[in-house]
Amino acid sequence: MNFALILFVLVIVSGIAWLADKMYFAPQRRLAGNDRMPLWLEYTAGFFPVICAVFVLRSFIVEPFKIPSGSMIPTLQIGDFILVNKFTYGIRLPVINQKVITLGSPKRGDVVVFRYPRDESVDYIKRVVALPGDEITYEDKRLKINGLPLQYSGGEPYLDPENMRYAKRYTETFPVDLGGNRHDILNDSDRPSAVFPTERFPGAEFCQYQQTGLTCKVPAGHYFAMGDNRDNSADSRYWGFVPDKNIVGKAFFVWLNLGNLGRIGSFE
Template sequence: MNFALILFVLVVITGIAWVADKLVFARQRRSSAALALAEFDAQRQHRQAVSGPSDLDRSRAKLAEEKLRQPWWLEYSASFFPVILAVFVLRSFVVEPFKIPSGSMIPTLLIGDFILVNKYNYGIRLPVVNKKIMDIGEPQRGDVMVFRYPKDESLDYIKRVIGVPGDVVRYENKKLTINGKPAEYKQLPDYLDEERLAYSKHYLETLPGGVQHGILNDSDRPAFIAGADPDFPFRDNCTYNQLGLTCKVPEGHYFVMGDNRDNSLDSRYWGFVPDKNIVGRAFMIWMNLGNFGRVGSFK
């Protein structure tokens, strides 16, 4: 379901109703009310014979209210327009919420984390079509990025940016090297994955450039990449062997990986993320119903 498209359609429908009410329907109601009140006032002397002044005033006010009241369909559609428009603008150009559905970014992000994604860090994009209309910044190595899955753009994925355009990324023996510079690793206590009820090797990885984050490796999983798509775009930029792979990132594309390295389907398997698929940069956990202590920013 394309929620952005649904929200856009609602903005258009309620916006048309709001404008039509301001320019047409409200004038018609005011004109109708004026005529009805003029007729009421013309009969006021006759009415005073059977009703007191206070009753007449209440009847006049009630008549005016009835004539000026919006029909129910217009009341709901036009009154919701400012709210829907504000949500649409906020979600399209400022920040958008997502929920983490899988464990591919453990230990950084857990299943059930609700995150916020900055929509303007990587440029202003038109909603629905996701076309960039203004350059502001580009993804950097180490960013946690949300993007449309290249093989099915109806799905949103979240991974960490490892390689930017022009980078040569080598992942062999479960260690990263970028442009000939190896990442640094510090071993941490083993990590218990409560979803799988299994321990994984836990490391603090420092990418060339200084970005640090936690990663997981499973010692019983092989280093070679099994099941990679043989036909993704720019497949010739990658070389696979028994130790892993080496890829040169093409212009306008990014190489991404999950922090849960042996439990993540990412650029090692389905290829590069084109710039046109980028949604934004994840920067904050705003809620986790099972663990309120996780709320806050993350690296």
């Protein structure tokens, strides 16, 4: 369901009713000495300011999303309701998602929501690990970007609640030259390192796969995204690169989790 399109249609319909009321129906009511708005106008023109405000807020400022899976554990948990900044990377036209004003671009380590390249009606959330032009190597469950290895510390046991398996929790740190972002990830030592795509994807010619991992050169206008739950995430390793035009915004805040109120405000 394209909620943005539905909201846009509601804005148009209620806006026409609101304008018609202001220019014609309201003056007619005043002449007749009756200020009461008909029921059909109450439920169209009367709701226009609210619908318009929601449309503007959701389209250009922030949009709420719910985390449906465990691919971003431990950073984001199943059931987290998050807010996504819609303008940090630029202003996009609603419905068609066309960027009209560029204000920035994703950085290594940003957690972003984007339209899934294989089905753009579905929204995904992953962490950007490589930018256009980067060479990324994922080998033996460790990352290198442009030949620079990321640093790993920790390794404490962590129970993945989605599949009830124990994994190890590491802190993954980008080198200062790559932005210095730090975040936690999960690695399941009992899962193989091999990564093979389920089917050929656009830009597959930029990737080389082997038993220990893969190496990819990120094409212009695209990003390489991975889930923090590395052995329980369908991401760029399997279905390819994220086009810039598919980016929805940057995730920045957990505002609710009905199963764990302590999660509120736990992500930034």
